[in-house]
Amino acid sequence: MFEHDSSMFDGGGSATGKSEPPTYLVVGGVAGGMSAAARLRRRDESATIIVLEKGRFVSFANCGLPYFVSGEIEKEAELLVQTPRSLAAWLNLDVRVNHEVVGLDPARRSVTVRTEEGLQQIDYDALVLAPGVVAARPPIPGLDHPVVRTLRTVDDALALRSAAMAKARRAVVLGAGFIGLEAAEALASRGLAVAVVEYAPHVLPPLEKELAWLVAEELRRLGVDLYEGVAAAEILDQPAGEGGGVTGRVLVRLADDRELVADLVVLATGTAPATAVFEAAGLACERGSILVDDHGRTNLPRVYAVGDATLSLDGVTGERRPVQLAGPANRAGRYVADALVADQAGLRAGGPGDGDAGDDAGGAPAVAGPRQARPVPRPLGTAIVRVGALTAAMTGANRAALDRAGRAYATVHTHPGSHAGYFPGSKQMHLVVHLDPATGEILGAQGVGADGVDKRIDLLATAIRAGIDAPGLIDLDLAYSPPYGSAKDPVTMVGFLADNLLTGQTRLWRPEDLDWARSQAVLLLDVRTPAEFASGHLPEAVNIAHTELRGRLDEVRRLAAGRPVAVMCQSGVRSYIAHRILVAAGFDSATLSGGMLTLRAWLGAEAGKVLV
Numbered sequence: 001m002f003e004h005d006s007s008m009f010d011g012g013g014s015a016t017g018k019s020e021p022p023t024y025l026v027v028g029g030v031a032g033g034m035s036a037a038a039r040l041r042r043r044d045e046s047a048t049i050i051v052l053e054k055g056r057f058v059s060f061a062n063c064g065l066p067y068f069v070s071g072e073i074e075k076e077a078e079l080l081v082q083t084p085r086s087l088a089a090w091l092n093l094d095v096r097v098n099h100e101v102v103g104l105d106p107a108r109r110s111v112t113v114r115t116e117e118g119l120q121q122i123d124y125d126a127l128v129l130a131p132g133v134v135a136a137r138p139p140i141p142g143l144d145h146p147v148v149r150t151l152r153t154v155d156d157a158l159a160l161r162s163a164a165m166a167k168a169r170r171a172v173v174l175g176a177g178f179i180g181l182e183a184a185e186a187l188a189s190r191g192l193a194v195a196v197v198e199y200a201p202h203v204l205p206p207l208e209k210e211l212a213w214l215v216a217e218e219l220r221r222l223g224v225d226l227y228e229g230v231a232a233a234e235i236l237d238q239p240a241g242e243g244g245g246v247t248g249r250v251l252v253r254l255a256d257d258r259e260l261v262a263d264l265v266v267l268a269t270g271t272a273p274a275t276a277v278f279e280a281a282g283l284a285c286e287r288g289s290i291l292v293d294d295h296g297r298t299n300l301p302r303v304y305a306v307g308d309a310t311l312s313l314d315g316v317t318g319e320r321r322p323v324q325l326a327g328p329a330n331r332a333g334r335y336v337a338d339a340l341v342a343d344q345a346g347l348r349a350g351g352p353g354d355g356d357a358g359d360d361a362g363g364a365p366a367v368a369g370p371r372q373a374r375p376v377p378r379p380l381g382t383a384i385v386r387v388g389a390l391t392a393a394m395t396g397a398n399r400a401a402l403d404r405a406g407r408a409y410a411t412v413h414t415h416p417g418s419h420a421g422y423f424p425g426s427k428q429m430h431l432v433v434h435l436d437p438a439t440g441e442i443l444g445a446q447g448v449g450a451d452g453v454d455k456r457i458d459l460l461a462t463a464i465r466a467g468i469d470a471p472g473l474i475d476l477d478l479a480y481s482p483p484y485g486s487a488k489d490p491v492t493m494v495g496f497l498a499d500n501l502l503t504g505q506t507r508l509w510r511p512e513d514l515d516w517a518r519s520q521a522v523l524l525l526d527v528r529t530p531a532e533f534a535s536g537h538l539p540e541a542v543n544i545a546h547t548e549l550r551g552r553l554d555e556v557r558r559l560a561a562g563r564p565v566a567v568m569c570q571s572g573v574r575s576y577i578a579h580r581i582l583v584a585a586g587f588d589s590a591t592l593s594g595g596m597l598t599l600r601a602w603l604g605a606e607a608g609k610v611l612v
């Protein structure tokens, strides 16, 4: 049944050419959509603003859902940041939940909405699409088994929490991205035996492998079993007699034929944009993600898009990719609302009218409104996650993205304390920073540690956005007192390392160069103490503590026999000192970036085989 919303046709706003207040429709009532709606109201008090949300709730805290499952957020109501009633009172928004947009007619400027009462048609002067994404469903037989859940909505979180609190004892989480790990942590904290299956070679695939290993170790410490580098192949009912039929348990069979028993399976293997209905109406998309210009304009006239369902140009590599994070979605909601209002003002002033899509949206028609809107900035993908006692965070490009983009980069590693080592409670963190070897531009940074990682990655994200190069980090004036940091902050240390590298004060070798360092072409010199050396070293290494090096240079010269010297220590500090001693004595030398700490994490499970 079709039913016209009569309020949309009376008067008709500027869609009819009259100068009556416009009607703005927003599809999707959470991060991007609600930010857009709220900003539209602040920019235009007279407009009719209708938010259409297919679910039961708007403005809910998706990011809080895992912590509702764990119980850290106790009440469902705490997840509901706003309600239709509060949004009507505060912002005069017409928020309609249980309203799913199932059709779009861009020529007529109307959408078809499925409601509990039937189908409705609603006209718009401008439309903002913020439909987000849904959990991707890989072709795994058995995925529709009732024990398989996702974690995207309040209802998902309610179901997972009640399963975890009721009979579930064993959970298998498919996918070790942010949501998968948050789900795993939450279920483990509730006492379930949790296994995580990840197709990529390591957990948190965007994280560099030498940091991901630290996260994997933390998961194991929490009692989570990891199955990395393998896919789930099938979900089967557990055969009767082994608990099947009674407990509702399943077997998750992996591609290598291992089987995991579960009474709860969390599907977190990625996402798919919720855009099919709009793409069918002519919206330009790439693999389902909406193409937008710098102001959120799509290829369709007066149709804008924000959030997880859109494609962005990466802030470092320029690669076109979806960035599914709350900050960028909220920011885009604000900026795109500004662009929409400006475009509408342009239309009313007799501007170019329809077809006002921008350059990156596929066409290049004229911009309608005055340029009163800031362009949506290209995201850096700055992200953070808690895993047990550790924090993992990242900003900018990782090695894989830089390789895809064909960018040259140098990598520095450092393992500083979260605050002054002499003040109680300092925790070691592990930072990896990629920079342009010619210009020093910071290309990406990642960190893992128990304290202070959030602050350093946010600083590095700020530096990237501000165009501060890596040596320029030394110049940042940072607040310091022993409980908070160090006079030489971890970020300052990154600046020192980068400056040394770019000026040739230091030369690095990296875990990737291990075969070279272990070859006969090099003298491998470990400058840790004999006790540290005995605790695990590369079999080819010669041990001379850095404090003895100055007195034993003749010995080094004899051992090197004209070959370069690859120096290493525990963290990279002592080997840098040794490197400078060797260079001054005329040696060709390089120091291991991040030292044994980085090498061990890089080797991961192989460390036991490689080190003696």
Ligand SMILES: Cc1cc2nc3c(=O)[nH]c(=O)nc-3n(C[C@H](O)[C@H](O)[C@H](O)COP(=O)(O)OP(=O)(O)OC[C@H]3O[C@@H](n4cnc5c(N)ncnc54)[C@H](O)[C@@H]3O)c2cc1C
Residues within 6 Å of the ligand: 027, 028, 029, 030, 031, 032, 033, 034, 052, 053, 054, 055, 062, 063, 064, 065, 066, 099, 100, 101, 102, 130, 131, 132, 133, 151, 152, 153, 179, 274, 277, 306, 307, 308, 309, 324, 325, 326, 327, 329
């Ligand atoms: C469990 C979880 C944890 C997260 N944690 C973090 C975090 O810690 N940090 C972070 O930065 N990001 C996090 N995110 C990601 C963040 O929530 C998203 O990036 C952000 O919500 C995207 O906003 P959006 O408006 O594009 O989409 P959403 O917030 O997903 O909203 C889209 C809405 O559109 C509705 N909709 C879809 N199609 C239609 C239709 N046809 N008609 C009507 N309504 C429709 C959907 O029901 C949905 O409510 C998390 C996400 C999840 C699921």
